[in-house]
Amino acid sequence: MDHDSILKINDLKTYFKIDDQKVVKAVDGVSFEVPKGKTLGIVGESGSGKSITALSILQLLDEPGEIVGGEILFNGDNLIEKSIPEMRKIRGNQISMIFQEPMTSLNPVHTIGNQISETIDIHQKLSRTESKKKTIELLELVGIPSPEKRIKQYPFELSGGMRQRVMIAIALASNPELLIADEPTTALDVTIQAQILELIKDLQDQLGMSVMLITHDLGVVAETCDYVAVMYAGKVVEYSDVETLFEDPKHPYTVGLLNSLPRHDIKQEELTPIDGMVPSPFEMPVGCRFAPRCPHATDLCREKLPSLWELNKDQEVRCWIYTEEWDGDQEVKVSDSLNLA
Amino acid sequence: MTHSTLLKVSGLKQYFPIKGGFFGGKVNDVKAVDDISFEVNEGETVSIVGESGCGKSTTGRSILRFETPTAGEVIFDGTNLTTVSKKELKQLRSELQIIFQDPYASLNPRQTVRQILYEAIDIQKVVPKGEREDYLFELLELVGIQPSQADRFPHEFSGGQRQRIGIARALSVKPKLIICDEAVSALDVSIQAQVLNLLKKLQREMGLTYLFIAHDLGVVRHISDKIIVMYLGKIVEMGDSEEIFENPQHPYTKALLSAIPVPNPKKKSQRILLKGDVPSPMNVPSGCRFHTRCPFATEYCAKKVPELRTPNDQETVNHVAACHYMEEIDFSSLEYSKNV
Amino acid sequence: MMLKFIVRRLLQLVPVLIGVTFLVFIMLHITPGDPAEVLAGEGATVETIENINERLGLNEPLHQQYLSFLSNAVQFDFGTSWRTGREVSSEIAPRFFVTLELAIYSTILSVFLGVIAGVISAVRRYSLTDVTIMLVALFGLSMPNFWLGLMLMQWFAVKLDWLPATGWGSGSQVILPVIALGTAGAAIIARMTRSSMLEIISQDYIRTARAKGVTEKVVIYRHALRNAMIPVVTVVGLQFGYLLGGAVLTETVFAINGLGRLVVDRIASRDFPVIQASILVIASLFVFVNVLVDISYRILNKRIDLD
Structure with a gap:
């Protein structure tokens, strides 16, 4: 795919070495791009490696996680080759990140104001009063009422939604080019989620930043993303623009996800779940990682790992069905009830 | 399908005192559940939905008398659970089970699946000892666990399988009613669908009744016959599932439904963005509790508590809501969020 | 808020301290060894010991001894040392x-x-x-x-x-x-x-x-x-x-x-x-x-x- 991309990840591998025998290949050859000014959604279930991918970008991995291969090109620069001090200049400055748990992501012993101005002070040369002014502006920007009062408050005095707004304010302190949001609304109630997603969209329009949104919620993806990468067991299985993904999903896993999702907006008789469960990280299948759960799988799938093929300029899929080698059935379809919607 | 009433909750109140002041006396109450009434018929699934702090989980706990209700009655199969002795209550537990969100926390890590299930079976003396194993295998098969896995420990199973074990334990005592408190919330979508289908299958085969407590409205729509929407300790709307989803009357229900992202990029929902957060249950707003966030609220809403009533001209349907203005509200007049 | 908290915590100390003094008092009095005998030294007459007991108030009922200790202690008066005769506080x-x-x-x-x-x-x-x-x-x-x-x-x-x-x-x-x-x-x-x-x-x-x-x-x-x-x-x-x-x-x-x-x-x-x-x-x-x-x-x- 040829986009003007802010971030381009090629064959990223992040492994966790548990001991000499055991290695968890949490991210195992992931490639995708975040087009400039757009929102890329990374969607997947637990254990898919989506959060580890995000943490790898800023090199915020916990031990024993380690990037063992691949490239992370940010504006053409490979971040993997950067030194720690160089990475620090990028973190919170050109690339910011917000996390899933607003309740625990802010330091309980520092005021809201100090936690925001800290980021400003690291990356910008501002006087104390300018920094305070900017802090108040940021709180206003993220829609926190009476910011002059809030800067003196501590995180426990704020609700979850307000704390996530503060996290966003911290992330925006230096006008980042890329915002990585790791399940930013998962811990929030749905009416508050709506507010936060709206806020991220608004800010993106205002500031022109690119967003990488990690989520397990297909609804959130449909409403906020321009492009989507679907991850399964450490690999991207499908990458496309959001409309194509929902209209014409290609990978049996994507289809399975859509079929098993209970919907509030339409009436469904029966859900079609995906059989079985995610493979253990210690016993990854040799062939396609989804093969053990895939209703279409053949011996080819079980023996050989497919690569991520480019189907057309907007869609890539990691599945044998779309290759010339394929001789099984080709019907990969979402349930009829979803087509009516 | 008309069934007899299995559970009847009337005027249930659950207050928690807030201690404070110089001598640590009671200064206020958290009105977690404040005067709610509803019925659950045999063989039905009734869901209680709402956001955190609305009192849905507390309702479940009060019904089971994990907390002693401040006021009200809970009649289960003809017995008033709020007044029975602890001993009687213990006996009734076999008919009234609960499944929690985190199956791992509710399974003893030192017991195998067999031990966990035998314990439940023995306490309630469901089957004679000689038939225990057959019954155990039957249960495991029912919930989709291989009988060969009976001697494994909970940590050897995945989240979805553990929830199946939790369901098997609840089923083992042959209950009439199962309260599912966010029972599928922690599961991944593909696994969640498996468990939801299992719950539906069991209901069909065994005639179970579910009281489903959940925040995910997709799940709720899929499984429920009736729905109760709660906000800050009160029921704001209640009725047949399809009625609630297709014809919501209360502005809160409407906003809640509109806030859920739809997994269809072409059908972006018209979203009513609610301002601010849910007020603290320690200090509930006067009148209609939703008036502080309601885009249609008037001064009258702040003064008068709305009662649950059937909307005018809709007497035939099973549907009530608590809003003074539900007939007059024109939702299309709202300014929807601009990004959708 | 803070001041109220401190005052309350300090007030809560009162029963704790009363408890401590009570325990110490009881323990001292049930330990074997009559203080008057020790003070009088070896070979003292019964009369001398009785005199000492009288002087130190050790003949009074236990609860009375404790109460008088307590009421004096509240006024920061801890009495005099039985051994040196000096003020306890200066000791x-x-x-x-x-x-x-x-x-x-x-x-x-x-x-x-x-x-x-x-x-x-x-x-x-x-x-x-x-x-x-x-x-x-x-x-x-x-x-x-x-x-x-x-x-x-x-x-x-x-x-x-x-x-x-x-x-x-x-x-x-x-x-x-x-x-x-x-x-x-x-x-x-x-x-x-x-x-x-x-x-x-x-x-x-x-x-x-x-x-x-x-x-x-x-x-x-x-x-x-x-x-x-x-x-x-x-x-x-x-x-x-x-x-x-x-x-x-x-x-x-x-x-x-x-x-x-x-x-x-x-x-x-x-x-x-x-x-x-x-x-x-x-x-x-x-x-x-x-x-x-x-x-x-x-x-x-x-x-x-x-x-």
């Missing part, structure tokens, strides 16, 4: 300040060493430095303070003759006893700081701090340490209380005239007024320090609810 005061000084210096030493060692250990987890520090800490913890005192004295006073072996007052006299008494505390605090830091370092807000681009130093000192200090403060408070009462061995080894030695001496001679007053003073200080701990919690973490 205790100089000794008390010596012990207090010893405890404060030792606590400062333990906090200083313990926190630094604990932080270094946590930051370099599983490294050689960490292992060494934790081994030294284990050693420090398992060494009885009187033995450490003797060893220190042996080396630095006797063999090297760098520091005086005994006494209290001058700067050089302070060093050895403070090390002897503070080492165990330093070890406990180091271990506590290490485990607390390790827990804090894995918190979400530490990741947030790193994602902002702050240096590791800032992550450790500004973001982690203050949170990690919350459990450590409890230990410091308890440690300080322990030092007040438990310094007696160190005081004995270094021949320091502290409160601990006074109490031990007077237990032997059944000098009830001095014992009771000393223990009351130690207990008061102990509970007072605990109130200080609670207050510092509040300063460290605004979230802790004072109610």
Whole structure:
């Protein structure tokens, strides 16, 4: 795919070495791009490696996680080759990140104001009063009422939604080019989620930043993303623009996800779940990682790992069905009830 | 399908005192559940939905008398659970089970699946000892666990399988009613669908009744016959599932439904963005509790508590809501969020 | 809010202190050995002993004795020593300040060493430095303070003759006893700081701090340490209380005239007024320090609810 991309990840591998025998290949050859000014959604279930991918970008991995291969090109620069001090200049400055748990992501012993101005002070040369002014502006920007009062408050005095707004304010302190949001609304109630997603969209329009949104919620993806990468067991299985993904999903896993999702907006008789469960990280299948759960799988799938093929300029899929080698059935379809919607 | 009433909750109140002041006396109450009434018929699934702090989980706990209700009655199969002795209550537990969100926390890590299930079976003396194993295998098969896995420990199973074990334990005592408190919330979508289908299958085969407590409205729509929407300790709307989803009357229900992202990029929902957060249950707003966030609220809403009533001209349907203005509200007049 | 909290906590101390005095009173009176006999000395006549009993009020019913002690104590009147005849307060005061000084210096030493060692250990987890520090800490913890005192004295006073072996007052006299008494505390605090830091370092807000681009130093000192200090403060408070009462061995080894030695001496001679007053003073200080701990919690973490 040829986009003007802010971030381009090629064959990223992040492994966790548990001991000499055991290695968890949490991210195992992931490639995708975040087009400039757009929102890329990374969607997947637990254990898919989506959060580890995000943490790898800023090199915020916990031990024993380690990037063992691949490239992370940010504006053409490979971040993997950067030194720690160089990475620090990028973190919170050109690339910011917000996390899933607003309740625990802010330091309980520092005021809201100090936690925001800290980021400003690291990356910008501002006087104390300018920094305070900017802090108040940021709180206003993220829609926190009476910011002059809030800067003196501590995180426990704020609700979850307000704390996530503060996290966003911290992330925006230096006008980042890329915002990585790791399940930013998962811990929030749905009416508050709506507010936060709206806020991220608004800010993106205002500031022109690119967003990488990690989520397990297909609804959130449909409403906020321009492009989507679907991850399964450490690999991207499908990458496309959001409309194509929902209209014409290609990978049996994507289809399975859509079929098993209970919907509030339409009436469904029966859900079609995906059989079985995610493979253990210690016993990854040799062939396609989804093969053990895939209703279409053949011996080819079980023996050989497919690569991520480019189907057309907007869609890539990691599945044998779309290759010339394929001789099984080709019907990969979402349930009829979803087509009516 | 008309069934007899299995559970009847009337005027249930659950207050928690807030201690404070110089001598640590009671200064206020958290009105977690404040005067709610509803019925659950045999063989039905009734869901209680709402956001955190609305009192849905507390309702479940009060019904089971994990907390002693401040006021009200809970009649289960003809017995008033709020007044029975602890001993009687213990006996009734076999008919009234609960499944929690985190199956791992509710399974003893030192017991195998067999031990966990035998314990439940023995306490309630469901089957004679000689038939225990057959019954155990039957249960495991029912919930989709291989009988060969009976001697494994909970940590050897995945989240979805553990929830199946939790369901098997609840089923083992042959209950009439199962309260599912966010029972599928922690599961991944593909696994969640498996468990939801299992719950539906069991209901069909065994005639179970579910009281489903959940925040995910997709799940709720899929499984429920009736729905109760709660906000800050009160029921704001209640009725047949399809009625609630297709014809919501209360502005809160409407906003809640509109806030859920739809997994269809072409059908972006018209979203009513609610301002601010849910007020603290320690200090509930006067009148209609939703008036502080309601885009249609008037001064009258702040003064008068709305009662649950059937909307005018809709007497035939099973549907009530608590809003003074539900007939007059024109939702299309709202300014929807601009990004959708 | 804060003031109200402090006043309330101080008021809550009253029943605690009454309880302490009651227990001490009972224990003293049920221990075998009649104080009058001890005071009268060997071979005293029954009459002499009876006279002493009469004079000291020991013939009165127990509850009356206790009540009169209590009512006097409330007015800070602890009576006179049965052995020396001096005012109890003037007997205790100089000794008390010596012990207090010893405890404060030792606590400062333990906090200083313990926190630094604990932080270094946590930051370099599983490294050689960490292992060494934790081994030294284990050693420090398992060494009885009187033995450490003797060893220190042996080396630095006797063999090297760098520091005086005994006494209290001058700067050089302070060093050895403070090390002897503070080492165990330093070890406990180091271990506590290490485990607390390790827990804090894995918190979400530490990741947030790193994602902002702050240096590791800032992550450790500004973001982690203050949170990690919350459990450590409890230990410091308890440690300080322990030092007040438990310094007696160190005081004995270094021949320091502290409160601990006074109490031990007077237990032997059944000098009830001095014992009771000393223990009351130690207990008061102990509970007072605990109130200080609670207050510092509040300063460290605004979230802790004072109610």
